[in-house]
Amino acid sequence: MPGFVLFAGYIGYGGLLHGVGFPFVAGVLSTFFIWALPGQVIMVGGLVSGTALPAIALAVALSSIRLLPMVVSIAPLMRGPRRSLWKDLVCAHFVAMTVWVEGQRLLPHVPMNGRPPFVLGFGLMLLVFSMTGTAAGFLLAGELPASMGAGLLFMTPMSFTLLLIRGARDTTDWLALAFGTLTAPFVVGMSGGADLMITGFGGGTAAYLVGRWWRRRR
Known part of the structure; x- marks a missing residue:
């Protein structure tokens, strides 16, 4: 279900990219590298308005700093029986709201040697859903009403809120x-x-x- 919600939300993001004339490949790659809707919207808005690249990079970084406490809090749960820096770094890339909330709930019940594969598999699945949604939204933008695109984009924060309530x-x-x-x-x-x-x-x-x-x- 979190994957389908992200897919729907990123359809709205893909429609936004099409509406402002953002390149298709660059838009899909922005989901792969940033994978945080607020930061991605800030980046697109800054580029479209002609903001200087260093200022855009700083704004995206400031927006993404909010994820650092999530990474720090869930890092002990993502590690396997042996410490591996590269595995920790790869797992950290997938830590966004959905992985953090579901990881806090599910990882304590996963054996230690299965935790890194669990995070990588779950995070990669969500990332693929998000990239596919971005591509679909871009390609369907001409057929997608603006109000529907905005509604799909709004599904993601609503889903995050429900996940937080469930995990409280x-x-x-x-x-x-x-x-x-x-x-x-x-x-x-x-x-x-x-x-x-x-x-x-x-x-x-x-x-x-x-x-x-x-x-x-x-």
């Missing part, structure tokens, strides 16, 4: 979801992915501090 385990998890949701209307539209940084990092930090205070009081 304690008070801090629920507080992080609440703080991020309440902060979003005040920062929407900020450039360079700053909105995601503020809602994610700010909301998560506030949730951690409040959750820690609450546990001490109990």
Whole structure:
């Protein structure tokens, strides 16, 4: 199901690429190398508006920094019985919201020697779905109504939200979801992915501090 949701979301992204005249091959490769819709949309928007390449690279990097805490938190679960740097780096590339949420739920039940293959197989499957969706959206753009493309693009964040709700385990998890949701209307539209940084990092930090205070009081 997460693969089909990503496929649908990237159909919307492919339609966006076609609408702004972005090259087909470069658009599909952007999914392979960046594989994060907010960063990809920032990149396309910057290129179309004529923004300098260093500024675009910085904006995409800032948008993608939000994934670093996910990689750090799930890295111990992705490792096999023997430490392998190249396997860790390849597995880290696949860590986005879906892999992080599902990995937190499923990896503790996978034997250690099967964890790297599990992450690589699951992540590669999601990446193939995403690249196929990008290509399909680009090729079907002439037949796809704009409202439908926007709706498909919106399915991805909605799916992420549902996955986070399903994976919430304690008070801090629920507080992080609440703080991020309440902060979003005040920062929407900020450039360079700053909105995601503020809602994610700010909301998560506030949730951690409040959750820690609450546990001490109990």
